[in-house]
Amino acid sequence: MTPIDELRAALPDGRVLTEADLVARYVHDEAEWASYGQPAAVVRPRSADEVRDLVRVCAKHRMPIVPRGAGTGLSGGANAIDGCVVVSMEAMAAIVEIDAAEHLAVVQPGVVNDDLRAECLKQGLWYPPDPASSPWSTIGGNVATNAGGVCCVKYGVTRDYVLALEAVTATGEVIRVGRRTAKGVVGYDLCGLLVGSEGTLAVITEITVRLLPARDDAERTVVGYFDDLVQAGEAVAKVSAEGVVPSALELVDRHCLRAVDDWRHMGLTEEGNVLLLGRSDAPGDAGEAEVDAMLRCFQEAGASWAVRSTDAVEADALFSARRLAYPALERLGPVLTEDVCVPRRKVPEMLARIQATAREFDTQIANIAHAGDGNLHPLIITQPGDEQAKNRALKAFDQIVDDAIALGGTVTGEHGVGLLKRRGMAAELGAAVLDMHRAIKKALDPAGILNPGKVF
Structure with a gap:
């Protein structure tokens, strides 16, 4: 009996896919130019027990396992390798429980x-992590990469909300780590360890997340346009120095604004080259003070136009435009997406270095950013089939990574290491810390079958 036959015998009918046309949609995520191979099969389990059974078969034959969420990742973390079993979690899509009393x-x-988020809101609760892919990305994928989002400047990233996990180990054991209580310090933080591990330590099968009370919808918005990218960065640094913690502070440059305008005709490029959007959800006078401070910081940094928005519909439309920036740019050609994070005071310098890199490598680089926490997403755009442009883009990608490290930043703020950031991870962490990571990987996955080749 072949390993695939064993998988079919161990699992209910229809779980194991091997037909080429069905398998094809599972072989890679959205990371441009990240390599991928041909899986031996795709398995779509419906329970932790089924995940346990498939892992045991794979462990017996030392078949690599590549866990996959919705495939919206941007680092190649879910890309198949030759002969692997891709484990798609798409059929495990139940909201098991919402406990309003325990939040x-x-x-x-x-x-x-x-x-x-929609189901929580029905009970007056809120799940804060909101990556730009939130209409499509899954909680499992968000946990795998420790995703952030627009509001993480104030409310934190996925790890801050994961209380407990159920997972299947590399040897096929179903385990639970973490807790449901408000406090808990028993043993090592294995739950925190699994968050952001990109499928290299276990296959996550259930997630318990912390919720907050739903916010008042009446967020206050400040809109600023700038002639220059670095000026907008200076405004971000000023907001941080002022001690303001906005509920959002997002940057969109002229390349992105033009792409959205060409697609949706929103008139975004009529006011300036760079759009900076700030929000406060603080109540009462505190919110008023935050908005006044952000507006003053925008003006002092040289905004060509800055105003407090009095039209909630218009403000929401501007934030929608920020979310549309990436798909709008994809219409222009392949987009290689960066995800570096630097100290907030270094945002102006990092933006200046990105502009210099674009000139040095004759490459178009657009910029969107969760600017309030220094998380920048330079988007490197090329034309299809232009190999010289692709080579220049890859060099620009590496230069941006190196500049982020040089400024005391990190090579990935929320997208994960996957395949694209392995060189950067090594440069950021150093040999001794990498050895610690590898020791943990060896302890939890002694046969090396969980998402091999990723991260390290």
Whole structure:
């Protein structure tokens, strides 16, 4: 009996896919130019027990396992390798429980981020992590990469909300780590360890997340346009120095504004080259003070136009435009997406270095950013089939990574290491810390079958 036959024998009918046309949609995520191979099969389990059974078969034959969420990742972390079993969690999409009294939810990994947020809102609760892919990305994928989002400047990233996990180990054991209580310090933080591990340590099958009370919808918005990217960066640094912690502070440059305008005709490029959007959800006078401070910082940094928005519909449309920037740019050609994070005071210098890199390598680089926490997403755009442009883009990508490290930053703020950031990870962490990571990987995955080749 072949390993695939054993998988079919161990699992209910229809779980194991080997037909080429069906398998093709599972072989890679959205990371441009990240390599991928041909899986031996795709398995779509519906329970932790089924994950356990498939892992045991794979462990017996030392078949690599590549866990996959919705495939919206931007680092190649879910890309197949030759002969692997891709484990798609799409069918495990149940919201198991929302406990309003304890302010928590229990979900399977295939639950879409926005679907969870909508169900929580019905009970007056809020799940804060909101990556730009929230209409499509899953909680399991968000946990795998420790995703952030627009509001993480104030409310933190996925790890800050994960209380407990159910997972299947590399040897096929179903385990639970973490807790449901408000406090808990028993043993090592294995739950925190699994968050952001990109499928290299276990296959996550259930997630318990902390919830907050739903916010008042009346957020206050400040809109600023700038002639220059670095000026906008100076405004970000000033907001940070002022001690303001906005609920959002997002940057969109002229390349992105033009792309969205060409697609949706929103008139975004009529006011300036760079759009900076600040928000406060603080109540009462505190919110008024935050908005006044952000507006003053925008003006002092040289905004060509800055105003407090009095039209909630217009403000929401501007934030929608920020979310549309990436798909709008994809219409222009392949987009290689960066994800560096630097100290907030270094945002102006990092933006200046990105502009210099674009000139040095004759490469178009657009910029969107969760600017309030220094998380920048330079988007490197090339034309299809232009190999010289692709080579220049890859060099620019590496230069941006090196500049982020040089400024005391990190090579990935929320997208994960995957395949694209392995060189950067090594440069950032150093040999001794990498050895610690490898020792943990060896201890939890002694046969090396969980997402091999990723991260390290």
